[in-house]
Amino acid sequence: MRVYLGVDVGSVTTKVVALDEEEKVLAGLYLRTQGRPIETIQEGLRLIQEMLPSGVEVAGAGTTGSARYLAGVVAGADTIKNEITAHAVGALHFVPDVQTIVEIGGQDSKIIILRDGVVTDFGMNTVCAAGTGSFLDHQALRLNISIEEFGPLAIQSKTPVRIAGRCTVFAESDMVHKQQVGHSKEDILYGLCDALVRNYLNNVALGKETLPPVVFQGGVAFNVGIRRVLEEALKTPIIVPPHHECMGAIGAGLLAKEAVVGRGTSFKGFEVSQVKYRTTSFECKACANLCEIAQLSTNGNVLARWGGRCDMWERTSVKS
Amino acid sequence: MRLGIFHMGNVSLAARTFLRELKVEIVIPPPNSGTTLSLGTRYSPETACLPYKLILGNFLQDLEMGADTLIMVTSTNVACRMGFYARSMKGTLEDLGYKFEMIVPGDSERGLVNLLRFIKRRANNVSWLKLVSAFRFGLAKLSALDHLEQVVHRMRAVEKTKGTVNRLFQEAQEAIDQAGTWASLKELEKEYADRLTALPQDPQAQPLRVGVVGETFVLMDPFASRDLESELGKLGVEVRRRNFASRWLRPGVVSSGWKEEAHRAALPYLKRTVGGEGWESVGEKVLCSQDYDGMVHLLPFTCMPEIIAQNILPSVKEDIPVLTLICDEQTGKQGMLTRLEAFVDLLNRRRQRKKDESLSRC
Numbered sequence: 001m002r003v004y005l006g007v008d009v010g011s012v013t014t015k016v017v018a019l020d021e022e023e024k025v026l027a028g029l030y031l032r033t034q035g036r037p038i039e040t041i042q043e044g045l046r047l048i049q050e051m052l053p054s055g056v057e058v059a060g061a062g063t064t065g066s067a068r069y070l071a072g073v074v075a076g077a078d079t080i081k082n083e084i085t086a087h088a089v090g091a092l093h094f095v096p097d098v099q100t101i102v103e104i105g106g107q108d109s110k111i112i113i114l115r116d117g118v119v120t121d122f123g124m125n126t127v128c129a130a131g132t133g134s135f136l137d138h139q140a141l142r143l144n145i146s147i148e149e150f151g152p153l154a155i156q157s158k159t160p161v162r163i164a165g166r167c168t169v170f171a172e173s174d175m176v177h178k179q180q181v182g183h184s185k186e187d188i189l190y191g192l193c194d195a196l197v198r199n200y201l202n203n204v205a206l207g208k209e210t211l212p213p214v215v216f217q218g219g220v221a222f223n224v225g226i227r228r229v230l231e232e233a234l235k236t237p238i239i240v241p242p243h244h245e246c247m248g249a250i251g252a253g254l255l256a257k258e259a260v261v262g263r264g265t266s267f268k269g270f271e272v273s274q275v276k277y278r279t280t281s282f283e284c285k286a287c288a289n290l291c292e293i294a295q296l297s298t299n300g301n302v303l304a305r306w307g308g309r310c311d312m313w314e315r316t317s318v319k320s
Numbered sequence: 321m322r323l324g325i326f327h328m329g330n331v332s333l334a335a336r337t338f339l340r341e342l343k344v345e346i347v348i349p350p351p352n353s354g355t356t357l358s359l360g361t362r363y364s365p366e367t368a369c370l371p372y373k374l375i376l377g378n379f380l381q382d383l384e385m386g387a388d389t390l391i392m393v394t395s396t397n398v399a400c401r402m403g404f405y406a407r408s409m410k411g412t413l414e415d416l417g418y419k420f421e422m423i424v425p426g427d428s429e430r431g432l433v434n435l436l437r438f439i440k441r442r443a444n445n446v447s448w449l450k451l452v453s454a455f456r457f458g459l460a461k462l463s464a465l466d467h468l469e470q471v472v473h474r475m476r477a478v479e480k481t482k483g484t485v486n487r488l489f490q491e492a493q494e495a496i497d498q499a500g501t502w503a504s505l506k507e508l509e510k511e512y513a514d515r516l517t518a519l520p521q522d523p524q525a526q527p528l529r530v531g532v533v534g535e536t537f538v539l540m541d542p543f544a545s546r547d548l549e550s551e552l553g554k555l556g557v558e559v560r561r562r563n564f565a566s567r568w569l570r571p572g573v574v575s576s577g578w579k580e581e582a583h584r585a586a587l588p589y590l591k592r593t594v595g596g597e598g599w600e601s602v603g604e605k606v607l608c609s610q611d612y613d614g615m616v617h618l619l620p621f622t623c624m625p626e627i628i629a630q631n632i633l634p635s636v637k638e639d640i641p642v643l644t645l646i647c648d649e650q651t652g653k654q655g656m657l658t659r660l661e662a663f664v665d666l667l668n669r670r671r672q673r674k675k676d677e678s679l680s681r682c
Contacts, residue, residue, distance in 0.1 A: 207634030
């Protein structure tokens with residue numbers, strides 16, 4: 001049996017999926033990255049191997065997410081794609097006539113506009129994270145509730161309060177004031193959902209035509225409070241597709257399937273989960289720019305280098 | 321007098337030549353780097369823009385290196401707070417205990433003439449003839465570099481081995497900096513233009529054309545824009561930029577033809593200057609949408625003129641995608657690269673779709 005792997009390594013979570021020849025999701029994983037992307041990728045590959053029947057052959061692998069290059073080198077990816085393309089490919093797979101994709105993740109939020117199945121425009125958060133999952137994460141911590149309780153509690157609100165939500169700092173102080181005046185937790189939570197959606201629509205979706213069908217994906221789509229506010233704001237039903245939290249990984253898997261047509265895969269095998277990787281960094285002193293170069297190595301062999309303003313180090317790593 | 325200058329792409333190189341020709345003693349700070357930026361950020365108001373922070377960082381290094389005079393450009397139209405920057409910087413530096421003089425040429429309508437008059441006085445009262453010829457020589461270097469940069473923008477997209485163009489351009493910058501005569505300058509310009517165009521090209525390359533617009537400083541200084549143009553080149557994109565310093569530094573009649581053209585084009589959407597290059601950014605989208613596959617709009621964080629432009633850009637009826645990127649000392653380069661990659665993907669697919677449509681029509 002041939003499978004295609006998709007790996008999406010985000011800032012907060014790592015997603016790994018395996019698709020079969022018919023592009024059905026065989027297995028999916030959702031892990032916390034916890035600031036250790038390499039270990040998490042290895043862990044993810046090990047776990048997904050356990051979930052798959054023995055003897056499967058990996059015919060292709062694709063990576064996406066903010067650590068896509070790192071993941072690509074570690075796993076031996078056939079395709080390394082940015083999150084926007086991967087999410088669009090994933091969403092189109094489940095909702096072929098989608099015209100608007102709302103994608104809210106841990107650190108990044110995006111809007112993708114499609115017409116006739118082709119991405120025609122996109123927007124991404126620019127200078128702040130007040131329209132992303134980490135905003136909710138922070139405030140949940142502050143209110144001493146788990147992120148899973150957030151949505152269900154928020155929709156119990158009867159009289160929502162308005163929270164200043166331009167950034168987490170403003171939100172936090174405004175929220176404390178609202179608590180002290182005596183507003184209920186539910187109303188404050190709903191107010192936070194409202195603040196996030198307001199920020200998202202004012203910053204990320206600014207000037208974009210949000211036609212239905214609207215697909216909502218990413219980790220934040222778990223939150224029923226956000227879903228409801230978004231529905232009210234866009235005045236259209238919101239579709240939350242199955243595996244919405246893994247959509248980037250599914251897109252990466254689909255792209256990998258496309259990429260290996262007519263050639264073999266460069267996937268390094270599940271054994272990579274046993275390899276010891278070392279990451280180091282140094283300041284390049286070749287010129288006055290003093291770039292910080294990061295390097296990934298195993299057993300003293302440098303696999304890749306990143307981070308220079310010029311391509312000096314990328315070139316040397318190709319040679320070795 | 322020891323005159324301290326600040327870096328802004330090719331402009332500082334040209335200014336250096338001009339002052340050297342006049343035998344004015346100058347101080348050149350180290351190239352813009354993280355050090356410059358953290359130095360500038362430390363003494364800047366928090367919401368000051370990136371150009372402010374970089375220039376202040378340069379000035380601090382200048383003064384440490386023994387400069388006693390600084391030149392700070394300013395705008396005569398008051399629509400942008402840049403008009404206040406010279407005074408604010410002067411205050412900051414004086415509070416830190418530095419003794420220096422700051423020349424602010426833009427303080428009157430005749431900014432350039434005032435600047436030249438000042439430099440003439442300080443350069444042992446050289447004749448106007450000598451002064452003007454030195455200025456023209458500096459400007460000629462700037463024009464040569466700007467011309468080469470346009471070739472670089474084209475060649476980066478199609479070069480066979482990525483990085484060759486950048487290395488050759490750096491070599492050209494160093495050689496042009498050293499050039500002492502008009503004849504050698506002309507020769508160098510031609511030599512490097514030829515060498516750049518003769519580089520081995522990728523036969524499969526079909527570069528997209530992306531226009532880069534926005535605030536001048538971040539547009540011209542690769543450090544400020546996180547090497548945006550070079551990164552676009554790596555992704556196989558031919559960069560088109562209309563705003564080059566040599567175009568607006570020419571005194572008198574020929575100076576602002578391209579600007580006026582952009583202003584006229586922007587009129588249905590924006591009727592007056594909003595400071596900075598806001599007006600031009602809108603105009604270029606209207607003017608160049610036929611030529612460009614897409615546009616990247618660059619601005620420093622908190623730049624009011626460009627924020628106005630950013631809000632107008634989507635409503636312009638000429639329909640090409642615009643990616644707005646905000647530059648700040650907090651900007652992470654990886655995030656910028658992700659957005660650029662996605663943007664280039666989007667443009668490629670749009671082009672493919674147009675091709676398919678025109679095929680199905682036949």
